[in-house]
Amino acid sequence: MNWLPVTVSGRIYALLLLILALAPFIFEWINQPFYLDLLSRALILAIAVVSLNLILGFGGMVSLGHAAYIGIGAYCVGIPSYYDYYNGWLHLALALSVSATFALLTGAICLRTKGVYFIMITMAFSQMVYFTFLSLEEYGADDGLVIYSRSEFPEFISMDGATSLYYWIFALLLAALFFVHRLVHARFGRVIVGSKFNEPRMQALGFNTYRYRLACYVLAAMICSLAGMLLGNFTGFISPDMIGWARSGELVFMVIIGGVGTLFGPLVGTLVFVVLEEVLSAITVYWHLIFGILLVALVLFGKGGIHGWLSLLDRKSKAHD
Amino acid sequence: MAMLELNGVETYYGTIQALFGMSLYCAEGRVTTLIGRNGMGKTTTVGSIIGTLACRSGEIRFDGSPINGKPAYQVAQLGIGLVPEGRQIFPNLSVRENLIATAANFSRSDDPWTLERVLEFFPRLCERLNNQGSQLSGGEQQMLAIGRALMLNPRLLILDEATEGLAPLIRQEIWRRLEELKQSGLTILLIDKNIDEFAHIADNHFIVEKGQVVWQGGSSELTSDADLKARYLGI
Numbered sequence: 001m002n003w004l005p006v007t008v009s010g011r012i013y014a015l016l017l018l019i020l021a022l023a024p025f026i027f028e029w030i031n032q033p034f035y036l037d038l039l040s041r042a043l044i045l046a047i048a049v050v051s052l053n054l055i056l057g058f059g060g061m062v063s064l065g066h067a068a069y070i071g072i073g074a075y076c077v078g079i080p081s082y083y084d085y086y087n088g089w090l091h092l093a094l095a096l097s098v099s100a101t102f103a104l105l106t107g108a109i110c111l112r113t114k115g116v117y118f119i120m121i122t123m124a125f126s127q128m129v130y131f132t133f134l135s136l137e138e139y140g141a142d143d144g145l146v147i148y149s150r151s152e153f154p155e156f157i158s159m160d161g162a163t164s165l166y167y168w169i170f171a172l173l174l175a176a177l178f179f180v181h182r183l184v185h186a187r188f189g190r191v192i193v194g195s196k197f198n199e200p201r202m203q204a205l206g207f208n209t210y211r212y213r214l215a216c217y218v219l220a221a222m223i224c225s226l227a228g229m230l231l232g233n234f235t236g237f238i239s240p241d242m243i244g245w246a247r248s249g250e251l252v253f254m255v256i257i258g259g260v261g262t263l264f265g266p267l268v269g270t271l272v273f274v275v276l277e278e279v280l281s282a283i284t285v286y287w288h289l290i291f292g293i294l295l296v297a298l299v300l301f302g303k304g305g306i307h308g309w310l311s312l313l314d315r316k317s318k319a320h321d
Numbered sequence: 322m323a324m325l326e327l328n329g330v331e332t333y334y335g336t337i338q339a340l341f342g343m344s345l346y347c348a349e350g351r352v353t354t355l356i357g358r359n360g361m362g363k364t365t366t367v368g369s370i371i372g373t374l375a376c377r378s379g380e381i382r383f384d385g386s387p388i389n390g391k392p393a394y395q396v397a398q399l400g401i402g403l404v405p406e407g408r409q410i411f412p413n414l415s416v417r418e419n420l421i422a423t424a425a426n427f428s429r430s431d432d433p434w435t436l437e438r439v440l441e442f443f444p445r446l447c448e449r450l451n452n453q454g455s456q457l458s459g460g461e462q463q464m465l466a467i468g469r470a471l472m473l474n475p476r477l478l479i480l481d482e483a484t485e486g487l488a489p490l491i492r493q494e495i496w497r498r499l500e501e502l503k504q505s506g507l508t509i510l511l512i513d514k515n516i517d518e519f520a521h522i523a524d525n526h527f528i529v530e531k532g533q534v535v536w537q538g539g540s541s542e543l544t545s546d547a548d549l550k551a552r553y554l555g556i
Binding site: 187190191193194196197198200201202203204205206207208209 | 371372373392393394396397398403405409411412413414418421422423425427469470473
């Protein structure tokens with residue numbers, strides 16, 4: 001059966017996807033519906049992290065403002081719902097178009113900078129989004145906005161109910177992973193990956209790298225807005241708190257934990273982050289302290305993140321053969 | 322007619338002037354060389370031509386129209402391919418990806434370079450196709466860098482330090498390949514130090530000293546003039 005993954009890490013990822021696909025049944029069987037909630041939230045974040053990894057991992061664009069697109073996606077559900085427009089296709093179209101427009105306008109400016117300036121300017125733009133929503137009294141300002149009903153997809157699959165929403169999330173996560181995989185291995189993606197290492201060289205080979213990077217930035221923002229749209233539906237409540245730069249920082253950490261510039265790294269990183277957060281906060285209220293130490297240790301000793309460790313297993317099993 | 326022409330080009334790094342009125346030309350279908358000691362402005366000249374360095378005054382013409390001030394990607398699209406100093410292979414792409422990621426037919430050739438043709442041209446790359454760019458020997462890297470430039474189907478190929486740091490046997494292979502490229506009608510601007518090895522394929526030489534051309538002439542004049550070599554090239 002040569003369609004099965006051959007590497008150890010590939011098998012682990014395949015098993016992980018299988019478990020995720022069966023998760024609602026597993027949690028029902030062990031009678032722990034709360035875990036489905038936790039997993040739903042983790043997978044929503046994973047979509048955002050997969051999209052961040054597209055620009056950060058493959059493109060070398062370290063954005064500290066990616067959570068803005070989660071917020072944009074969520075408010076594209078919240079604000080229409082506030083006016084009793086519950087059509088999901090409308091929400092989806094709004095989320096994709098607003099995030100693409102915002103990413104195009106801000107990315108056009110951000111991508112003229114490099115390194116630490118890029119980090120600062122992406123953060124500045126996301127803070128602008130944060131304070132914009134914070135000042136919109138009509139939509140709850142810092143109290144947030146309650147969404148009374150989930151997006152409606154008439155004559156399509158409903159989002160109502162924990163299990164069907166979970167499968168919406170899972171399906172969009174798979175779609176995001178597949179899309180990123182195909183994009184990165186297409187010539188477009190190879191140009192992005194090449195530019196990360198040597199941009200002047202890519203330009204001397206005839207590529208306007210600025211446009212390529214901008215296109216990549218916009219695509220990542222659009223994928224991230226899907227996560228926002230799902231999050232709005234999942235929590236039934238949105239507030240500017242989802243957009244703050246600390247949130248963006250968490251997304252960056254999830255990428256690093258999982259493995260920068262790998263396909264499944266972001267998914268694994270997000271799962272580990274969310275689970276650790278849950279477990280540690282059950283042990284002590286000072287869980288941030290333990291979490292911080294773990295993160296420092298990971299950055300110091302765990303080069304390549306969890307994917308890096310798994311690929312060590314690949315090499316070991318190869319050596320055995 | 323000259324395909325590429327530089328007239329009085331002056332280029333600065335910040336406030337430091339590197340080129341002091343560089344003037345040279347590349348005739349179509351010929352191999353032109355730029356020689357001189359280190360730090361004399363050869364690579365700066367290349368950077369000015371391909372648009373990675375901005376020249377402050379003077380003029381660079383390709384096919385008769387000025388190209389100075391154009392961004393590097395536009396210059397490349399006009400048909401100038403570069404094999405840069407130090408190869409500059411993308412280490413995070415495989416050999417195959419290095420070749421095909423940027424492939425284009427900028428000269429609108431009827432018989433363009435393809436992956437198959439490049440592999441026929443440099444058979445050593447065949448067995449390395451799936452290796453990462455970082456896993457190649459110097460010679461293989463140089464073959465890949467030349468192959469990558471050919472995959473753009475340029476009209477002018479610039480090689481900056483074509484054989485620097487390569488073993489004699491590899492150098493011989495590179496020279497043979499460049500000779501084939503010349504016979505196919507490609508215009509080449511070559512920078513290298515092994516004058517005796519490439520003199521027979523080159524047509525016209527420009528010696529650079531302190532940011533300008535101090536001598537120009539044919540291969541026989543260059544190789545027979547020991548004084549010239551001693552004075553400007555330190556050989």
